Amino acid sequence: xxxxxxxxxxxxxxxxxxxxGPQSFFVVDETQxxxxxxxxxxxxxxxxxxxxxxTPFVDSVTYFExxxxxxxxxxxxxxxxxxxxLVIDAYAIxxxxxxxxxxxxxQNSQRSLSRVNDLVASELRKxxxxxDQVDIIRDxxxxxxxxxxxxxxxxLNEFGMxxxxxRIKRADFPNEIATAVYARMQAERKRIADAERAAGAxxxxxIRSNVDKQAQIITAEAERDANVLRGEGEAxxxxxxxxxxxxxxxxxxxxxSLETYQQVFxxxxxxxxxxxxxxFSFLESPxxxxxx
Numbered sequence: 001x002x003x004x005x006x007x008x009x010x011x012x013x014x015x016x017x018x019x020x021g022p023q024s025f026f027v028v029d030e031t032q033x034x035x036x037x038x039x040x041x042x043x044x045x046x047x048x049x050x051x052x053x054x055t056p057f058v059d060s061v062t063y064f065e066x067x068x069x070x071x072x073x074x075x076x077x078x079x080x081x082x083x084x085x086l087v088i089d090a091y092a093i094x095x096x097x098x099x100x101x102x103x104x105x106x107q108n109s110q111r112s113l114s115r116v117n118d119l120v121a122s123e124l125r126k127x128x129x130x131x132d133q134v135d136i137i138r139d140x141x142x143x144x145x146x147x148x149x150x151x152x153x154x155x156l157n158e159f160g161m162x163x164x165x166x167r168i169k170r171a172d173f174p175n176e177i178a179t180a181v182y183a184r185m186q187a188e189r190k191r192i193a194d195a196e197r198a199a200g201a202x203x204x205x206x207i208r209s210n211v212d213k214q215a216q217i218i219t220a221e222a223e224r225d226a227n228v229l230r231g232e233g234e235a236x237x238x239x240x241x242x243x244x245x246x247x248x249x250x251x252x253x254x255x256x257s258l259e260t261y262q263q264v265f266x267x268x269x270x271x272x273x274x275x276x277x278x279x280f281s282f283l284e285s286p287x288x289x290x291x292x
Contacts (some may be wrong), residue, residue: 025055028146034062045100064099065109068164073117077174078125084133089170090145091292092120092152094161101160120166123148141168233244 023221028046036044036052038059047066054061075089094116096102106112122194128136136144149166156163188277245252 013118018020023054025051025053027051028063031066033066033096035062035064035099035103036060037062037096042100047099051194059117062103064096064102067094068095069109070118071113071120073121074223075170076121076124078128080128080136081130082132085174086128086133086136087170087172087174088124088128088168090120090124090166091169092166093164094156095164096160097162098160101158103160107157112159115159116156116161119152120148137171144168182187185238216219241242 020229022136026034028049030049032049034046034052035042036046036054036059038055043059044052068090070093075087078083079085081085102112106115124144127147131140131144145166145168152166153163
């Protein structure tokens with residue numbers, strides 16, 4: 001009889017464990033933080049992973065994200081020190097360092113998103129107002145981010161959060177002036193391009209002029225050398241001709257007369273010359289000698 005009673009008690013305990021087990025234990029993984037509350041009062045804060053026990057139906061568990069969370073706000077047009085607007089698109093990365101303080105101040109992730117965005121936007125507005133537009137775009141972005149992170153860090157600590165990083169994704173001109181700015185940039189680039197083309201055209205003209213000058217000099221020198229050679233050749237021809245003439249003047253006179261005949265006479269040529277002209281001396285019949 002006692003054995004049956006023990007078996008019944010064991011079965012009842014197994015059934016109770018099966019029913020109440022999920023209500024008695026909970027798991028916190030490595031990406032989570034947790035707070036156990038009992039009737040609204042905090043009983044336990046859990047920051048390390050593992051299996052934990054709780055009182056069934058009395059205790060409740062609230063989980064929070066342990067990993068870094070991205071807080072990405074909408075772009076905002078901020079006023080710079082030189083009274084010009086600049087569209088700033090920034091984001092922050094933070095994580096919960098104190099889940100109890102986070103729960104007491106912000107309650108949930110939605111309120112934390114709004115609060116972090118407001119804090120970052122407020123500090124950005126202050127820092128952007130201290131510098132000129134062109135300086136922010138050109139070389140002060142990193143410095144501004146470091147200052148904003150330094151100022152936001154203690155304020156987020158008040159909400160149980162820790163700032164990991166703050167960055168500006170984009171710093172742009174507003175749409176209403178972007179077109180004018182781009183037009184000025186295009187005009188400046190066109191001016192530079194025109195100047196480069198003009199310099200190139202001038203250099204091209206200089207090179208062509210120099211080449212033409214060199215070509216003229218080379219041509220003139222070649223003509224000079226050719227004239228010198230031609231003159232030397234003609235002088236040599238005259239010398240040779242003179243030597244030949246000295247050897248047989250009569251033959252030379254005969255040759256020149258033949259050349260003249262060839263130029264003067266054609267098929268229907270009539271020539272009237274004085275009787276004593278030497279032109280026909282070689283065409284006349286030879287005079288008879290005394291012996292004939």
